[in-house]
Amino acid sequence: MTGRNKVWVVVGLLLALGIVAPFTNSFVILLITRALILAILAMSLDILLGFAGLPSLGQAAYLGVGAYLTAILATKYNFGLGWSFWLVIVLGILLGAATAAFFGLFAIRASGVYFLMITLAFGQCVWGLAYRWNSMTGGDNGINLPGRPAFGIQLANDVTYFYVVFGFFVVSLLMLYVLVQSPFGRSLEGIREREVRMRILGYNTWLHKYIAFVIAGGFGGLAGVLWAHANGHVSPEDVVLTTSVDALLMVVLGGPGTLVGGVIGAGFVVFLREYLSTLVPWWQYVLGGVYVLTILYLPGGLMGILERIRQSGAPFDKPEAAKKPAT
Amino acid sequence: MIVKSSRTLVAGGVAIAIGLLGMSGAVAEEIRVGFIAPITGPFAQAGKDMVNGWEMYADEVKNDFAGATTKFILEDDQAKPPVGVLKAEKLIRQDKVHMIMGGVLASTGYALAPVSTREKTVYIAPVAAADDLTQRDADKYPYFVRTGWTSSQPTHPFGEWACEQGYKRIVAIAADYAFGYETVGGFQKTFEACGGKIIQKIWPPLGTIDFGPFIPTMKQDADAIFTLMVGPMSLQFPKQLAAAGNKKPVIGGGTSYDEFILPSMGDEVIGHISVLQYSAALDTPKNAAFVTKYREKYGKVPSYFSETTYTTGLMIREVMKQTGGKWPGTEEFVKLISAVKVDAVRGPVSLDDMRNPVHNIYIKKVERKKMFGYDKEELWNTVIKTYPNVSQFWKFGKTEFLKQPVYSRDYPPCKFCE
Numbered sequence: 001m002t003g004r005n006k007v008w009v010v011v012g013l014l015l016a017l018g019i020v021a022p023f024t025n026s027f028v029i030l031l032i033t034r035a036l037i038l039a040i041l042a043m044s045l046d047i048l049l050g051f052a053g054l055p056s057l058g059q060a061a062y063l064g065v066g067a068y069l070t071a072i073l074a075t076k077y078n079f080g081l082g083w084s085f086w087l088v089i090v091l092g093i094l095l096g097a098a099t100a101a102f103f104g105l106f107a108i109r110a111s112g113v114y115f116l117m118i119t120l121a122f123g124q125c126v127w128g129l130a131y132r133w134n135s136m137t138g139g140d141n142g143i144n145l146p147g148r149p150a151f152g153i154q155l156a157n158d159v160t161y162f163y164v165v166f167g168f169f170v171v172s173l174l175m176l177y178v179l180v181q182s183p184f185g186r187s188l189e190g191i192r193e194r195e196v197r198m199r200i201l202g203y204n205t206w207l208h209k210y211i212a213f214v215i216a217g218g219f220g221g222l223a224g225v226l227w228a229h230a231n232g233h234v235s236p237e238d239v240v241l242t243t244s245v246d247a248l249l250m251v252v253l254g255g256p257g258t259l260v261g262g263v264i265g266a267g268f269v270v271f272l273r274e275y276l277s278t279l280v281p282w283w284q285y286v287l288g289g290v291y292v293l294t295i296l297y298l299p300g301g302l303m304g305i306l307e308r309i310r311q312s313g314a315p316f317d318k319p320e321a322a323k324k325p326a327t
Numbered sequence: 328m329i330v331k332s333s334r335t336l337v338a339g340g341v342a343i344a345i346g347l348l349g350m351s352g353a354v355a356e357e358i359r360v361g362f363i364a365p366i367t368g369p370f371a372q373a374g375k376d377m378v379n380g381w382e383m384y385a386d387e388v389k390n391d392f393a394g395a396t397t398k399f400i401l402e403d404d405q406a407k408p409p410v411g412v413l414k415a416e417k418l419i420r421q422d423k424v425h426m427i428m429g430g431v432l433a434s435t436g437y438a439l440a441p442v443s444t445r446e447k448t449v450y451i452a453p454v455a456a457a458d459d460l461t462q463r464d465a466d467k468y469p470y471f472v473r474t475g476w477t478s479s480q481p482t483h484p485f486g487e488w489a490c491e492q493g494y495k496r497i498v499a500i501a502a503d504y505a506f507g508y509e510t511v512g513g514f515q516k517t518f519e520a521c522g523g524k525i526i527q528k529i530w531p532p533l534g535t536i537d538f539g540p541f542i543p544t545m546k547q548d549a550d551a552i553f554t555l556m557v558g559p560m561s562l563q564f565p566k567q568l569a570a571a572g573n574k575k576p577v578i579g580g581g582t583s584y585d586e587f588i589l590p591s592m593g594d595e596v597i598g599h600i601s602v603l604q605y606s607a608a609l610d611t612p613k614n615a616a617f618v619t620k621y622r623e624k625y626g627k628v629p630s631y632f633s634e635t636t637y638t639t640g641l642m643i644r645e646v647m648k649q650t651g652g653k654w655p656g657t658e659e660f661v662k663l664i665s666a667v668k669v670d671a672v673r674g675p676v677s678l679d680d681m682r683n684p685v686h687n688i689y690i691k692k693v694e695r696k697k698m699f700g701y702d703k704e705e706l707w708n709t710v711i712k713t714y715p716n717v718s719q720f721w722k723f724g725k726t727e728f729l730k731q732p733v734y735s736r737d738y739p740p741c742k743f744c745e
Contacts, residue, residue, distance in 0.1 A: 027420040030413075131532070134736055140504035140533060141434045141457075142408060144441045232445070233438050235408045278402065278417055 010173075010260055018166055022159045028275075030230075033162045035270040036169045037226045042250040042262030043176050044219035049248070050257030051180055052212045053192030057116050058103070058123030059247045062217045064130060064239030065099050066092040066224020071143040071234040072136060078146075085149035089168075089225050096221015097214050099126075104213040108206060111195075123244050130236040142235030145228060155229065165226050172219055176259055179215070188212055189257075253294050255301025264302050356395040356652055358643075361418030363411055363429035363439070366403040369534060369558045370431050372587050373632045374403075377429065377454060379625050380633035384640030392644045394652025400424060406431055406558075408438035415442045415450075425654055426451055428639065431632075432533075432557075433457035433478060433506035440468040449657055451643075451664075453635040456480075458509045459733045461683035461719060470657055472664055472682045474639040476604055476719075478506050479513025479734055481581055481688045483721035484714040485602040486517030488690055489578065494518075494550040496526045496743075500541060500564075501555035501580075503530035503736075510555045510580040512734020515741075517721070524743035525553075530736065535560055538567045546745070554579035561588045569595035576600070584693055587630035589706050596693045596706065604684075605631040605673040606691045608698055608707035615699050617672045631673075638671040645669060679718055681725075688714040 021032050041063055048054040069092055073079040080088035103122045110118050130137045137143065148155035155161045179185050190198045191205050199205050228234050246269060254265030272290065276283040298304045362381065364374035378401060390396050400422050404411035411430055418424045419442070426449035430436050436455025443450035450471050452460065456478040460471055489497065497518065501507035507530065515525045527546045531538060536559055545552065552575055556564050561583050568577065581603025584596060589607075607618055607628045617637070621629040629637075646655070646663045655663060661682070668677040674687040691708035698707050720728040732738050 025421060027417050030416055030420070034413075139736075140432075141437045144437065147445075231409060231412055232441060233409060233412050235434070235438065237407045237409050274413060274417075278414075278421070 014170060018163075021162055021166075026158060029158050029162055031270055031274050033158070033165050033230050034227075034274070035267045036162075036165050037223050037230055038247070038250065038270060039263040039266035040169055040172050040226070041220055041223040041247050042254070042266045043172060043259055044216040044223070045247045046251045046256060046259055046262040047176060047179070047188075047212050047216045047219075049251050050255075050259075050261070051185060051188045051192060052209055054108075054111070054209060054213070055116050055248070056107075056119040056213075056216070057241070057244050057248065058107075058119035058121075058126075059216070059220055060239050060241070060243035061103070061123045061126040062096040062099060062220025063224040063227055063243065064126045065095050066221035067228040067234045067238060068130060068137055068143070068224075069095050069221075070225045070228035071145055074145050074228075075143055081146065081149045083151045085151065085155075089222065092221040092225035093218045094221070096224065097218035100214045100217020100220070101210075103217075104210050108209050108213060120241070120244070123239075123241060127236055127239045127241070130239050137236070140236060142233055142237070145232050145234070147232070148229045161229070165230070168222065168226060172222065173259065173263070176219070180259065184208070184211075249291065251301075253291065253301055255303030258301070258303045261301050261303040268302070356654070357398050358392060358395050358426075358647070358654060359398045359400060359422060359424040361415070361422060361424035361427040362399060362401045363404045363414050363418070363427060363435075364401070365406040365431055366401070368405045368407075370406040373431050373454070373558065373630070374406075376587050376630045376632035377431075377636045379621070380629065380636035381428075381640055383621060383624060383633070384637045388640075388644060392652065393647040393650075395647050395654070397643075404430070404435065406435065408432070408435045411435045412438050412442055415439055416446075419446045419448050425449065425657075426660070428453060428636075430455040432504070433509070434504055436460055437505065440464070440471050443470045444468050447657055449660055451639060453639045454632060456509070457505050458719075461679075461681045463729060463733060465681045470661055472661055472678070474642055474676075474684060475635045476686075477683055478509035478580075479516075480683075480717060480719045480721075481602040481604060482510050482513035483517050484688050484717055485578070485690065486514045486519075486523070487521055488602075488712065489514070489518050489551070489553075490521035490523050492551075494523060494576075496524050496546075496549045497551050497553050498527045498529070498545050498549040499525055499553040499555075500529040500531065500545065501553075502535075502557050502560060503532045505735075506557065507533075507555050508736050509734040511553070512739060513721075514553060514580075515739050516734075519739070519742070525741060526743050526745055528736075528741055528744065531560070533560075534558065536563045538564055542567060542571045549575065551576045551578055554583050556580075556583045561585070562591055565592065565596045565599065578602075581605075581631065584691070584708060585630050585632070586628045586708065587632055589630075589693070589708065590628060592693075592706060594695070597695055599693045600690060600711070601693075601708070602688060602690050603631055604686050604688055605634045606689050606708040606710050608691070608709050609673070609689065610710065611674075613670075614672050618699055634672050638669065638673065638676060641669050641671060642667050642676075675716070679720075681719070683719045685716050685718045688717040690714075 021029055045059045048056045070088055074081055107118045153160055187203055187208055191208055195205050250265030250269050251262045255261030272287050364377045365371055366374050402414035404414050415427050418427055428451040430439050431454050433456055436452050436457040439450055440460050452473045453475045456476050458477045458479055461473050499511045501511045529541050531541050578600045581601050584601040586607045642664055645667045649663055665678045665682050676684050676686045679685050689710045690712040692711050693706055694709045695704050695706055697704055
């Protein structure tokens with residue numbers, strides 16, 4: 001069991017973020033919003049990578065279907081710009097999950113590097129659709145959204161939109177936390193550690209992985225809907241392989257199998273890339289350096305730092321740390 | 328180990344702090360120009376030419392824009408529209424720029440224009456040529472001004488020119504995105520109006536460098552090949568076409584043979600004919616001076632990417648002259664710059680009522696020769712015909728032209744495709 005203290009730390013940090021964010025400058029709040037959306041995507045991937053041990057390279061596909069659904073409904077049918085925004089959220093989740101349910105039929109049979117390749121291929125299929133299906137997706141031009149929804153409150157206001165995204169983020173974190181703490185989540189971890197043993201114990205491991213895959217797709221779809229409105233523009237460039245790789249790197253950087261790690265990774269990557277890049281031209285070296293150092297010295301990601309501090313004899317939480325199995 | 332990574336963090340923190348310090352301190356009459364161009368990635372050469380053109384103009388006038396100075400803030404969009412959008416938001420929100428300028432791809436133009444409307448900031452497009460920004464969508468983007476061109480503007484006269492050469496059947500091969508569709512569309516419209524036939528259209532994806540799958544599918548009974556390439560595609564296509572043993576005449580849109588890539592090309596492009604509003608081989612005293620000076624400074628002939636940002640500087644300075652060096656405000660600036668008429672390097676330039684330039688269009692042939700007193704034989708885009716003062720609507724008339732849909736992969740329909 002993870003320590004109660006840990007939960008309180010996360011709650012405290014979230015509260016602090018919710019309070020501080022509106023007082024940052026108007027560009028930084030955009031970045032925080034983006035980081036939170038990508039954090040949802042990274043957490044969804046962490047369910048696969050960190051808990052079920054499935055390294056997916058196609059997570060951008062679900063972000064893509066969610067984002068394109070939002071953009072197409074908004075521009076072609078003028079739908080989702082009022083109260084129906086909430087309906088679009090539901091549709092986005094469903095479409096993300098449905099896409100994953102379809103891809104999963106083929107992908108879950110494979111494991112390891114083969115799983116990586118199949119998910120990569122599916123991700124590229126979605127990109128191909130976005131790029132070539134001109135009449136629907138606008139091809140390379142992408143789609144410009146007419147503006148953010150308004151239903152009593154104006155989401156066009158960046159602070160308001162931040163709080164909406166923040167809300168979805170907190171709910172996602174909570175749901176995924178409950179999920180990984182549940183017996184289902186435990187059995188996923190068992191599958192990650194030793195699938196054969198779980199099968200012998202009578203678990204339907206295929207079904208477990210499949211369900212995890214579908215759930216991850218649903219959260220990816222949610223991230224997509226929010227992403228479309230955050231940028232006001234959807235482009236095949238959003239669905240491209242780089243986005244999937246980014247999500248993977250965020251999880252690896254933050255620490256797989258921790259949920260919160262993906263969030264930290266997302267924040268780290270977004271700010272290093274989008275903020276540092278406005279300050280220095282050699283930001284790519286910093287980002288690359290951070291990746292390399294993390295992989296060499298912190299196999300547990302940035303979250304691993306906390307673990308190390310604890311193990312090196314920090315006074316708090318010692319008995320918990322001793323009990324905790326290695327992740 | 329922990330020490331090591333915390334050191335990187337500290338170093339990062341210091342870097343951020345230094346950057347923050349550098350951003351403060353603005354002067355009253357400083358015009359902040361947010362410049363968005365690809366500095367990394369496959370379109371980096373075009374981006375560099377753009378930056379050089381602007382820089383050269385600012386240096387030439389000693390950054391004196393009728394009393395005001397300009398502050399140039401460069402952001403790299405890697406030629407990706409979503410990155411461009413975020414960079415534009417950064418420039419507007421954080422640097423509080425008076426205008427954003429730049430974007431190379433048509434798709435970037437389509438993505439940035441709504442940002443300018445949303446944030447009520449001037450957006451000047453010296454390169455991004457997406458047709459509808461100054462045509463059917465012009466009303467949606469009141470703060471958008473173009474100092475470059477629309478994609479179909481040069482190919483309208485080019486279609487008629489192709490008829491005059493006696494070409495009857497042409498195969499078009501063009502990059503698969505808005506700029507490609509619009510360039511080919513303009514050509515097809517006028518070429519078919521005077522009796523020509525486009526018998527095939529091939530769309531290799533943007534960034535294709537291996538044309539192996541496309542070249543063999545080209546119809547063999549065509550009179551000529553029309554090509555529209557951008558970025559790294561421009562260099563590869565003629566090479567591979569020549570290697571495949573092509574003997575047909577090759578004609579194309581301006582970016583296929585523009586000087587951003589021409590110095591890297593070989594003899595395989597000699598005799599190829601293209602069309603654009605600028606050529607480095609334009610034989611005017613103004614251009615001779617521009618080319619010589621640019622080459623001295625940057626070691627390379629200027630491309631249209633350099634000329635267009637240079638001319639943009641000239642136009643902005645004209646506006647500032649009228650206001651006496653005071654920033655006139657977003658709406659007033661758009662109004663003033665729309666009325667500016669300049670004698671630019673490319674020739675006379677004025678804007679039409681939809682804020683798109685009216686300028687000369689040059690038909691150019693690649694030749695190996697000496698020019699402007701340089702003692703080496705080099706490839707130059709020799710101007711062989713000039714169409715003066717061409718507007719984006721060519722001879723069709725504005726209302727008539729705007730009735731048709733924007734050129735796309737399927738419009739005009741390929742009636743003669745076999």
